[in-house]
Amino acid sequence: MSLEFAPEPIVEDVARRPARSAGVAGWGAALPATVVPNAAISEEAGVTPEWIVKRTGISERRHLAPGERLDALCAQAGREALAQAGLDGAALDAVLVATSTADDVFPQTAPVVAGMLGADHALNWDVGIACTGFVAGLAQGAALIESGRAENVLLIGADAVSRCIDPSDRGPAALFADGAGAAVLTRGGEGRVGAAVMGSDGASAHFLVASRENGVIRMEGQEVFKHAIARMAESSREVLAREGLAVEDIALVVPHQANGRITTALALRLGLTPEQVVDDIADRGNTSAGTIPLALHRAAGEGRLPERGHVLLVAFGAGFSWGATVLHYGGAA
Structure with missing residues (x-):
């Protein structure tokens, strides 16, 4: 299966944004x-x-x-x-x-x-x-x-x-x-939820499974590692293009905390600075669907969420499934 980036993404038409946010x-x-x-x-x-x-x-x-x-x-x-x-x-x-x-x-x-x-x-x-x-x-x-x-x-x-x-x-x-x-x-709350990009690859589901029979996770770590980096980078770029943003416009990136090495590799792939990336895994581990909101809660408490700016959220998990969205603060377009 190819891990090449998707074709040129569709750029969001600002005029099509919903009247209610x-x-x-x-x-x-x-x-x-x-x-x-x-x-x-x-x-x-x-x-x-x-x-x-x-x-x-x-x-x-x-x-x-x-x-x-x-x-x-x-x-x-x-x-x-x-x-x-x-x-x-x-x-x-x-x-x-x-x-x-x-x-x-x-x-x-x-x-x-x-x-x-x-x-x-x-x-x-x-x-x-x-x-x-x-x-x-x-x-x-x-x-x-x-x-x-x-x-x-x-x-x-x-x-x-x-x-x-x-x-x-x-x-x-x-x-x-x-x-x-x-x-x-x-x-109308702060941190307006922008466009979302989602994707899946059911043909790769067997690389990360917990079966109904015993409920125990079986994971092919190297496959998960390479797919996670590729898909999170791909969906990040696509959602930024839809929002009319570049990587340098992003105040903070909160990736799913899958593994510290994945976070580091994703930052390198996207050209992010350490200051742009939330790495919240050291004392919490991978809590699956819990990692992004837990990291955002800590970032908010530490004053890392911008008064005006953009926060990129991106995730990858079993399925394979992946997705990304952007939160806009302070009226930032």
Whole structure:
């Protein structure tokens, strides 16, 4: 399969932008209390703690303890985002949860979380495309607001990937972790959600799979590595072209935190400076759909989100699936 870039992308016609815009009014985050350092997993995985840092950029991660639930973590992140937005659950028109590791086969996570937050009349569903879920959920939530079907949408990206790990398989054991991040989208909010580019390659799905039979992740790391870099670079360039932007116009890039080496390689591929890139993996690991909102929550707390400027979000995950979008701050076109 060719990994060449797509043909000349379509540049967005500014006049076609929706009259109603969706933006981010609040961020939230929640992590399990249990910290798992490299030393706790390295022996069973057959590697050293230093090997894990060198290969992934990760020193520690968080895991849910036995009996703890992902929906409770989602609700915690959602409450913080709602508080930042000055809203309560009853004001929500939709609750979307991007996850592939729900607590139960059914119900899905979104209706359970909606109930926890008092959003009893909100639309609700899970977005189940693994690590790309939060970017896809942003496009869905923004579309609800732009179309007039919603005023306020809570989007949560969360996964408990520790449930899917074989501790003796060094790749997944070193990488994956648990966590939840949330964003409240409102009509006219800051951080306007721009165009979105999505893609998939189902023929490559077998490179990253957790089967129904045992639920354990099996990953061909080198294939995932090269596809992730190519597809995230491709979709980044395409969404920037649609928005009429160049790489140097971007104040901050928040990629899915798949692996520290992937983030570094993507930055080199796109010609980004270190100051433009959020690398949030060292103490959190790869939380799948949770990585981008968790990184944005931390970036907001550190004052890294621009008062006026553009933030590029880009993700890649199982499926293969990938996507990118741009948040525009301070009225930046």
